[in-house]
Amino acid sequence: MLVFDWSGRREATFAADNFRIYGKCQGWYSQEMLKNICQQCHLLQSVRTAILRHCSTDVASHKLATKKVKTRAAGNTNESFADHCKVRVRGGNGGDGSMVFLRQAFKEFGGPAGGDGGNGGHVIFRASNKISNLNLVRAVYQADEGGRGEGNCCHGKSAEHLYIEVPTGTIFKELETQKLVADLSSEGDMFLAARGGAGGRGNHFFLSNEMRVPRICEEGGRGEEEQYLVELRVMANAGLIGFPNAGKSTLLRALSRARPKVASYAFTTRKPHIGMVQYDDYAQVSVADIPGLVTDAHKNRGLGFSFLRHIQRCSCLLYVLDLSQEEPWQQLKDLKYELEQFETGLSERPHAIIGNKIDLPKARKNLDLLREKVQLPVYPVSAKFLLNIEELKCHIRKIYDEHIDKS
Known part of the structure; x- marks a missing residue:
C-alpha cells in the first residue's frame, strides 16, 4: 500500500x-x-x-x-403581526345544466337525458386555537365552481367548500356598514361568509306529460360576493404603551423570547410584536409591543388610528416611561390623554406604570419625582441590563390573575 x-x-x-x-x-x-x-x-x-x-x-x-459555514443570523424577528385585515370572498358558481337527448342504435327517440350541474363551494371561516394572528389571511378568496351536467343524466360534481382557519376570538364586520355579523368565540365555530351558487337543472328535470321534448336547461347560480373587516377581539393580555424610544422593544426582549428589532432611532417598531412571558407553573401571559405614539395621535397624526386600534385589543395596559427624560410624569399624562380622546375609558383599564432606563443618570431623581407626582406604584427597571425584570414579571402575573383571567 x-x-x-x-x-x-x-x-x-x-x-x-x-x-x-x-x-x-x-x-x-x-x-x-x-x-x-x-x-x-x-x-x-x-x-x-x-x-x-x-x-x-x-x-x-x-x-x-473547506467551505466556510454561514454564521447564524441575528435574532431579530421581523415577522408581521396582523390583528385586523380586509377580505373579499366569493362563493363558487354552480355548474350549468345540460340539454342532451338520448340517442341509441335501438332507440332513436330516447328522450331528454341532460344532467344537473353541481353546486358551487361555500367560503367558510373556522376558529382555531393553533393560529395566533391574521397574517396568513389573504385579501381575496374564491371557492371552486361546480361541474357541468353531462349526458345520460350524469350530474356535475359539486365543489368542495373552502375552509379558512382564523384565531379564536375573531369578529367579522360588514365593510361598508361596520355591522357585526359574526363572532367566533370558541374553537371550531364557523362563519359562512359566502354561499356558493346552486347547480342548474338539465332538460331531464323538465320532462312532463305536457312537455315530452324539453329543449330548455338552466344556468348555474352565481356565488355570493361579500367584503368583510376581520378583527381580533383580544390581541394580547397586556400591551406596552409609550412614546418612541422609550425602550418598549428592549423590554419585550427582556420579558420574553420575542426578538423585535431594536435601534437608536424613533419608530423602529412599525407593527405589533407578541411575546409570551413564561412562569414556573407553566402559565403564559401574552405581551404586545405596540408602536410608539406621538402627540395628537387621536387625530390620526403619525398613523395614530392604526396604532391606537392595537391598544383597544389589549386587556391591560403597561405604560412605559423613559426616566432619563425630563418630567416623565408628563409622558404619562399625555399618553392617558391620547387614549381618552380616542375612546372614553380606554386609559382606565387595568394598568401598571413602568419606569425604564433606571441605569441612566438622573433616572433615580426623576423616579422619586414621578412617584411624588402620580401617587401610584411605579416599577423601575432597566430592560437593557435586566434590572428588576423578575419583579415586573410577578406584578404582570398579579394583574393577569386579578383582572384578565377572571373576565
Whole structure:
C-alpha cells in the first residue's frame, strides 16, 4: 500500500485522486481504505460521512469540506403581526345544466337525458386555537365552481367548500356598514361568509306529460360576493404603551423570547410584536409591543388610528416611561390623554406604570419625582441590563390573575 505524506493540501488531493481510481475496482476494501485515510487526513475527516455515502473523493468534495459555514443570523424577528385585515370572498358558481337527448342504435327517440350541474363551494371561516394572528389571511378568496351536467343524466360534481382557519376570538364586520355579523368565540365555530351558487337543472328535470321534448336547461347560480373587516377581539393580555424610544422593544426582549428589532432611532417598531412571558407553573401571559405614539395621535397624526386600534385589543395596559427624560410624569399624562380622546375609558383599564432606563443618570431623581407626582406604584427597571425584570414579571402575573383571567 502506498504511504502518503499528509502534511499538505496537495498531498491530500493526490491521495484522493489515487483512491478514486482504486475505489472503482474494489468495493468493500475501498471503504476500509477510506476510513484509514479519514483518520489521518484532517481535510477528509470533516466529510467522511458524505464520502462514504457517495464513495467520491474528487477535488469538489475537498472544496466543499473547506467551505466556510454561514454564521447564524441575528435574532431579530421581523415577522408581521396582523390583528385586523380586509377580505373579499366569493362563493363558487354552480355548474350549468345540460340539454342532451338520448340517442341509441335501438332507440332513436330516447328522450331528454341532460344532467344537473353541481353546486358551487361555500367560503367558510373556522376558529382555531393553533393560529395566533391574521397574517396568513389573504385579501381575496374564491371557492371552486361546480361541474357541468353531462349526458345520460350524469350530474356535475359539486365543489368542495373552502375552509379558512382564523384565531379564536375573531369578529367579522360588514365593510361598508361596520355591522357585526359574526363572532367566533370558541374553537371550531364557523362563519359562512359566502354561499356558493346552486347547480342548474338539465332538460331531464323538465320532462312532463305536457312537455315530452324539453329543449330548455338552466344556468348555474352565481356565488355570493361579500367584503368583510376581520378583527381580533383580544390581541394580547397586556400591551406596552409609550412614546418612541422609550425602550418598549428592549423590554419585550427582556420579558420574553420575542426578538423585535431594536435601534437608536424613533419608530423602529412599525407593527405589533407578541411575546409570551413564561412562569414556573407553566402559565403564559401574552405581551404586545405596540408602536410608539406621538402627540395628537387621536387625530390620526403619525398613523395614530392604526396604532391606537392595537391598544383597544389589549386587556391591560403597561405604560412605559423613559426616566432619563425630563418630567416623565408628563409622558404619562399625555399618553392617558391620547387614549381618552380616542375612546372614553380606554386609559382606565387595568394598568401598571413602568419606569425604564433606571441605569441612566438622573433616572433615580426623576423616579422619586414621578412617584411624588402620580401617587401610584411605579416599577423601575432597566430592560437593557435586566434590572428588576423578575419583579415586573410577578406584578404582570398579579394583574393577569386579578383582572384578565377572571373576565
